[in-house]
Amino acid sequence: MSLLDLAPVIPVVVIDDVETAVPLARALVSGGLPAIEVTLRTAVATEAIRRIADQVPDAVIGAGTVRNSRDIAASVEAGAKFLVSPGTTQALIEALDASGVPYLPGAATASEVMALAERGVKELKFFPAEAAGGVPYLKSLAGPLPDVRFCPTGGIKPATAPDYLALPNVGCVGGTWLTPADALATGDWARIEKLASEAAALR
Numbered sequence: 001m002s003l004l005d006l007a008p009v010i011p012v013v014v015i016d017d018v019e020t021a022v023p024l025a026r027a028l029v030s031g032g033l034p035a036i037e038v039t040l041r042t043a044v045a046t047e048a049i050r051r052i053a054d055q056v057p058d059a060v061i062g063a064g065t066v067r068n069s070r071d072i073a074a075s076v077e078a079g080a081k082f083l084v085s086p087g088t089t090q091a092l093i094e095a096l097d098a099s100g101v102p103y104l105p106g107a108a109t110a111s112e113v114m115a116l117a118e119r120g121v122k123e124l125k126f127f128p129a130e131a132a133g134g135v136p137y138l139k140s141l142a143g144p145l146p147d148v149r150f151c152p153t154g155g156i157k158p159a160t161a162p163d164y165l166a167l168p169n170v171g172c173v174g175g176t177w178l179t180p181a182d183a184l185a186t187g188d189w190a191r192i193e194k195l196a197s198e199a200a201a202l203r
Helices: 018-030 045-055 069-080 090-099 110-118 133-142 161-165 181-186 189-202
Strands: 008-014 035-039 060-064 082-084 121-125 149-152 173-175
Touching: 008 189, 018 045, 018 189, 035 045, 035 082, 045 069, 060 069, 060 181, 069 082, 069 090, 069 149, 133 149, 133 161, 149 173, 161 173, 181 189
Parallel strands: 008 035, 008 173, 035 060, 060 082, 121 149
Antiparallel strands: none
16 A cells, blocks of 8 residues: 555654654554654654654654655664655665665655656655645646645645645645644643544545
């Protein structure tokens, strides 16, 4: 099954305290969102991926904000099952190809999408979604590039997610709203599970 078809929303999470990684993942999975993207924006991100991979077997754990071959190697070694990049360079796409795991390379323009499609990559991250044109832009890409599907990420909210999900070229969206900072700080896993359940019901 395609990564884009696992759930309507992929939670995009930033983990500062590694002790929150496992209960956070369990709450998201219990709410119906198995695919989880841990961004490589903190010093504990790879350890968080490792713990989730080891202790939450129902989670499909991935690494986000992947920018180079070092990020790829560290993420795969930690147990990441997929990789997500904010953009795409020639060196990065070659390293992603060689990683042996599924990936969503970032693209924000028609030319970037076409270049990736020429390589046979037809499932992409559209980032930053809202700033790059949002729903109207993605809708305009569906005509000339009907065989490419996206996971738009960046600025998407619960109220706007259904508009993206209604597009024929959108498989799922990436969302940061599922893990509010105050809920993480207080360990309010029930709230996170509720947010995940609501997101899982968007489609």
